[in-house]
Amino acid sequence: MHSPELLDYYRAHACSRQWRLFLLALAEEFDSALPEAELARLMARIGERFAQAHGLPLAATLEELQAAANAVWSQIDWGCVVFEESVERVCIHHAASPLSAVLGGKVGWHTGFLEGVYRQWFRAAGMLPVLDIRHTPSELVDVSTYTLSRVS
């Protein structure tokens, strides 16, 4: 059995069967009704609403914030995240979300949900107004990457 087959098996089981077909139909309708940019914005607002409902405890370090975020994701089986700090940015790598498992490779706007989640979490943690989080395109279907950096 090769890696692509393993990944396909993983993706087929990463999202509950109860919701998989529903999400596919929803995505198809969204795609036909709204531009991708608008859909991404809508998903971001949904993500911010989610983050407000599942706020993280106060964190003094980036590592603490990462651990708090992973505690939330672990509770609902939504994959895991790694924050990678560099000189000019923080890269946010979220792996194995069920949304990516179902819609990854089919649409791009689904990444807006996690963008909104992390934007709200980092704002609550003290992110300054000149900073923001943006999705960074990558070839990895199962990993959504975002960049926290200065935008103005």
Added chain:
Amino acid sequence: MNKILQPAELKDPDDVAGLFQRLGDRGQMRVYREFPQGQLQATTAVIPAVELPVPPPVPLSAAVAASAHADVIATAEVPTKTAALEGGSMASSQGATPVVVTAERKTPLEQLFLRLAEVRSAAEPSPLSRLREA
């Protein structure tokens, strides 16, 4: 030393103090709180020479005023006669503390945000230079 900068003398694009002076109302300086209150009070008190205990000759009074001014700068938290003469219009000079919060008081995460906020691309002009060009 206090020096009223003329626009032509503002060579440093990030000379924030000079920019505010250029904008006009020096009374607004008290809103821009980069300097400790004691230094601001000494700065505005230099003009009325009669209020300073100095001899009449102009060159000597200027030197004494500059010296007194330098002393105030060096000991910004010490109450001075100029503070009393100001009639308390400025905030008390006792225990004057800078408004700018140092990075050392912040958590590592907050320091990270500050560091990222200071990153600026090489092609992007400074905000002050854009304001001066407007």
